[in-house]
Amino acid sequence: xxxxTIKRLFQSVLVxxxxxxxxxxxxNFVGDPISNMVGQETSHAEMxxxxxxxxxxxxxxxxxxRFLADAxxxxxxxxxxxxxxxxxxxxxxxxxxxxxxxxxxxxATTLGVLGGLVxxxxxxxxxxxxxxxxxxxxVSLPTFVIGILLIYIFAVSLNWLPSxxxxxVVDLGGWRTGFATLSGWKAxxxxxxxxxxxxxxxxxxxxxxxxxxxxxxxxIKFARARGLKKRDINFGHALKNTLIPVITVxxxxxxxxIAFSIITETVFQWPGMGxxxxxxxxFADVPVMSAYLVLVALFFVAINLIVDLLYxxxxxRLRSDLKGGHQ
Amino acid sequence: MFNRIKHLALTSSVLTAVAMGVASPVYAxxxxxxTSVADAATLDPHALNAQTSIMVASQLYDGLVxxxxxxxxxxxxxxxxxxxxxxxxxxxxxxGVTFHNGNIFNADDVVFTIExxxxxxxxxxxxxxxxxxxxxxDDYTVQLITEKPNPVLLDQLINVFVMDKExxxxxxxxxxxxxxxxxxxxxxxxxxxxxxxxLQAREPDVKTIFRRNENWWGHAAHKSNxxxxxxxxxxxxxxxxxxxxxxxxxxxxxxxxxxxxxxxSHEDLQVMKTPQIRTIFYGFDVKSDELRSSNVxxxxxxxxxxxxxxxxxxxxxxxxxxxxxxxxxxxxGMLIQPSVNGYKASVDENRLPYSVEKAKALxxxxxxxxxxxxxxxxPNNRYQNDEAICQATVGMLAKIGITTQLNAQPKTQHxxxxxxxxxxxxxxxxxxxxxxxxxxxxxxVHSGGSWNGSGYGAVQTDEKIEQIRGVVDPSKRNAIISxxxxxxxxxxxxxxxxxxxxxxxxxxxxxxxxxxNNMPRFYWAQLK
Numbered sequence: 079x080x081x082x083t084i085k086r087l088f089q090s091v092l093v094x095x096x097x098x099x100x101x102x103x104x105x106n107f108v109g110d111p112i113s114n115m116v117g118q119e120t121s122h123a124e125m126x127x128x129x130x131x132x133x134x135x136x137x138x139x140x141x142x143x144r145f146l147a148d149a150x151x152x153x154x155x156x157x158x159x160x161x162x163x164x165x166x167x168x169x170x171x172x173x174x175x176x177x178x179x180x181x182x183x184x185x186a187t188t189l190g191v192l193g194g195l196v197x198x199x200x201x202x203x204x205x206x207x208x209x210x211x212x213x214x215x216x217v218s219l220p221t222f223v224i225g226i227l228l229i230y231i232f233a234v235s236l237n238w239l240p241s242x243x244x245x246x247v248v249d250l251g252g253w254r255t256g257f258a259t260l261s262g263w264k265a266x267x268x269x270x271x272x273x274x275x276x277x278x279x280x281x282x283x284x285x286x287x288x289x290x291x292x293x294x295x296x297x298i299k300f301a302r303a304r305g306l307k308k309r310d311i312n313f314g315h316a317l318k319n320t321l322i323p324v325i326t327v328x329x330x331x332x333x334x335x336i337a338f339s340i341i342t343e344t345v346f347q348w349p350g351m352g353x354x355x356x357x358x359x360x361f362a363d364v365p366v367m368s369a370y371l372v373l374v375a376l377f378f379v380a381i382n383l384i385v386d387l388l389y390x391x392x393x394x395r396l397r398s399d400l401k402g403g404h405q
Numbered sequence: 406m407f408n409r410i411k412h413l414a415l416t417s418s419v420l421t422a423v424a425m426g427v428a429s430p431v432y433a434x435x436x437x438x439x440t441s442v443a444d445a446a447t448l449d450p451h452a453l454n455a456q457t458s459i460m461v462a463s464q465l466y467d468g469l470v471x472x473x474x475x476x477x478x479x480x481x482x483x484x485x486x487x488x489x490x491x492x493x494x495x496x497x498x499x500x501g502v503t504f505h506n507g508n509i510f511n512a513d514d515v516v517f518t519i520e521x522x523x524x525x526x527x528x529x530x531x532x533x534x535x536x537x538x539x540x541x542x543d544d545y546t547v548q549l550i551t552e553k554p555n556p557v558l559l560d561q562l563i564n565v566f567v568m569d570k571e572x573x574x575x576x577x578x579x580x581x582x583x584x585x586x587x588x589x590x591x592x593x594x595x596x597x598x599x600x601x602x603x604l605q606a607r608e609p610d611v612k613t614i615f616r617r618n619e620n621w622w623g624h625a626a627h628k629s630n631x632x633x634x635x636x637x638x639x640x641x642x643x644x645x646x647x648x649x650x651x652x653x654x655x656x657x658x659x660x661x662x663x664x665x666x667x668x669x670s671h672e673d674l675q676v677m678k679t680p681q682i683r684t685i686f687y688g689f690d691v692k693s694d695e696l697r698s699s700n701v702x703x704x705x706x707x708x709x710x711x712x713x714x715x716x717x718x719x720x721x722x723x724x725x726x727x728x729x730x731x732x733x734x735x736x737x738g739m740l741i742q743p744s745v746n747g748y749k750a751s752v753d754e755n756r757l758p759y760s761v762e763k764a765k766a767l768x769x770x771x772x773x774x775x776x777x778x779x780x781x782x783x784p785n786n787r788y789q790n791d792e793a794i795c796q797a798t799v800g801m802l803a804k805i806g807i808t809t810q811l812n813a814q815p816k817t818q819h820x821x822x823x824x825x826x827x828x829x830x831x832x833x834x835x836x837x838x839x840x841x842x843x844x845x846x847x848x849x850v851h852s853g854g855s856w857n858g859s860g861y862g863a864v865q866t867d868e869k870i871e872q873i874r875g876v877v878d879p880s881k882r883n884a885i886i887s888x889x890x891x892x893x894x895x896x897x898x899x900x901x902x903x904x905x906x907x908x909x910x911x912x913x914x915x916x917x918x919x920x921x922n923n924m925p926r927f928y929w930a931q932l933k
Contacts, residue, residue: 108817108818109814109815109816109817109818109821110817110818110820110821111817113816113817113820113821113824115453122824122855125824131583156589159446160446160447160609160610161446161447161452161582161589161593162589162593162609163589166589226643226644226647229643229644229647230647233647233648233651233653234647234650234651237651237652240651240653241644241647241648241651241653242637242639242644242645242647242648242653243611243612243637244611344640344641345641345643345644346644347637347638347639347640347641347644349608349610349611353610353640354610356640357443357610357640360786360815360817361817362817
């Protein structure tokens with residue numbers, strides 16, 4: 079297990095390096111940040127001077143080397159747009175994104191597993207068919223359409239929930255949380271549902287098909303023949319055996335929840351890292367963009383690593399023999 | 406009232422205010438909730454020459470001179486001014502003014518401010534670069550001495566906001582932030598002005614709260630009853646409009662044109678409109694010997710006035726106004742708008758008429774009976790419906806045989822093409838903060854202008870532009886300005902399209918004058 083972990087760690091570092099290189103390469107195409115940073119009255123000489131001072135004229139390899147050296151120390155420079163250190167900006171914005179992602183993941187997993195069980199155990203009932211049809215909407219409508227739709231129903235027409243922002247936040251030693259106030263919770267509901275919908279559908283459908291599969295296997299039939307309680311069979315044996323793919327998917331989905339939150343955050347003016355990134359893109363705010371991409375890659379890599387390690391917990395076959403695997 | 410309380414309760418950001426209002430029913434705070442597309446990048450009034458930064462600064466700081474909603478110059482921190490000789494202006498300063506922290510405002514602060522605005526890291530130095538010396542005569546009199554006569558000094562000073570010398574020294578912000586220094590300076594998020602509002606809270610990109618400055622010298626004249634302004638920028642247009650429709654904000658600027666009718670028809674909301682000080686136009690490369698993107702080799706069709714005129718005739722501006730802009734534009738025959746000095750209605754209202762025949766005839770005369778191909782560079786996130794206007798133009802030019810490839814891209818990629826003179830044919834919009842033609846001449850018409858992407862330049866015109874920089878006598882100066890415009894309108898390096906019209910949406914409880922520079926000033930606002 080140790081050698082497995084080390085190997086994984088090494089791969090992770092490689093992935094991170096590659097992401098850094100790729101994202102850095104892309105920044106050559108986002109445009110010239112200087113024209114945004116200065117007013118229209120600025121002369122060419124002054125613009126060139128600023129470009130030189132920011133080191134934008136240096137060769138790619140020099141810029142990349144400098145970026146890597148700083149990034150390892152957690153320094154990403156100063157935002158061209160907001161004129162503040164990027165690490166500080168990200169640290170300020172991260173709680174908003176993580177709280178949103180956390181709640182979405184809880185909603186997606188809970189409702190996904192429940193829905194998957196219902197539709198898997200009673201595939202023919204009208205209720206299951208209703209859930210399945212409804213969940214199709216979740217995957218086929220783009221996130222921003224769902225977001226705007228929810229805003230128009232719950233904020234504009236019914237006036238129940240706020241259409242934007244995060245509500246009142248409480249500062250807990252640097253972590254600004256929206257979980258502590260009623261307005262914070264109200265503001266969370268619509269974005270969390272919007273973000274969760276796609277993942278929920280995915281989990282629901284995986285559990286359903288896995289359940290249908292598992293329920294047909296011999297050991298379930300045998301358990302039934304032995305006269306075990308239905309509840310024990312369904313939850314103790316069948317559900318447990320569907321969990322491997324669910325963990326894989328859920329883990330990866332948490333990563334993409336963070337990445338997907340860009341759209342949700344933009345629609346709901348959610349003050350998280352995603353909206354910081356989007357505004358950075360439009361401004362050609364290279365320090366913010368590079369820090370964000372590296373961070374998201376880091377999340378993905380870390381989650382992947384955790385998921386791999388979780389297999390050991392869930393699947394006993396892996397613990398005795400690394401070469402074994404599940405079907 | 407009940408409805409209002411319900412709305413407030415939904416806006417969590419003011420929840421505490423409601424609680425306070427309930428506790429003391431005698432006096433409820435008047436809170437103006439405002440949204441716009443973008444936040445100000447910095448609160449430092451000299452660090453960035455951008456509209457949102459100036460908008461914020463004008464609530465928190467004062468200049469020596471300000472404009473009223475009719476865009477006339479009126480006294481602010483200076484109560485009067487006169488010219489001593491042609492290079493010297495003398496300002497009498499307002500007495501009894503204090504900064505938000507209680508410091509007294511006097512001539513030292515003005516001297517300090519002008520010096521700070523001239524610092525290497527300041528982006529507002531364009532407004533003060535003609536000033537060679539600032540002289541303190543006594544505590545409430547200063548003289549500004551310019552290198553040579555400067556006819557637009559007062560107009561330039563409007564955007565120069567006065568900072569407190571003692572406060573700036575104490576917090577080590579005697580110069581604006583340098584991007585190279587990898588840390589934030591104190592003035593980026595802290596404010597000590599003399600303005601109508603002080604800064605109560607600031608979360609960049611999220612929320613900024615302005616608190617009424619009871620000691621402001623101007624309250625008697627402006628009569629606003631607003632106690633507090635909560636500004637929450639909302640980037641997404643649909644969400645921004647939804648926030649207004651649901652009653653979560655009272656005032657919205659940057660309105661998407663397609664939502665205008667919807668807001669207008671809402672019983673609790675109103676729409677205000679005014680022509681903006683920004684004109685949209687196309688520019689041509691009239692200098693290069695060969696275009697980069699054209700199938701015509703060895704010569705540059707845009708060098709021929711007839712070709713530029715043909716394109717002018719081919720643009721159906723009425724159709725663009727109606728279909729693309731939904732009447733939120735005024736067709737233009739000039740590159741400046743009525744509030745700018747130098748404007749002539751007779752020119753502006755007489756565009757070359759839309760005529761495909763005339764356009765075709767001109768093209769044939771010029772030797773391109775079958776047209777030619779060229780690329781049109783266009784921004785897609787800068788002006789109202791910029792990309793859609795360009796798309797419409799592509800279709801119109803096709804009718805006279807000019808095949809146009811549209812290259813629509815974000816402004817960060819578009820603008821360098823213009824400032825670097827790398828575009829054959831491009832869209833640009835221009836606003837004029839000084840409200841004087843000299844500004845557009847310097848940047849767009851002079852052969853060395855930094856935004857003159859056309860490469861246009863006539864020796865005579867250049868000389869005249871340099872000349873008016875130093876002419877103070879208005880009638881003499883205006884005569885030269887109209888000569889320059891006559892040259893530009895004859896040479897057509899730019900084809901004007903329209904003046905943008907701006908619209909604000911607001912609750913019917915709010916009265917606030919809409920301003921052509923698209924910057925609401927909360928000290929004019931009245932809330933019911």
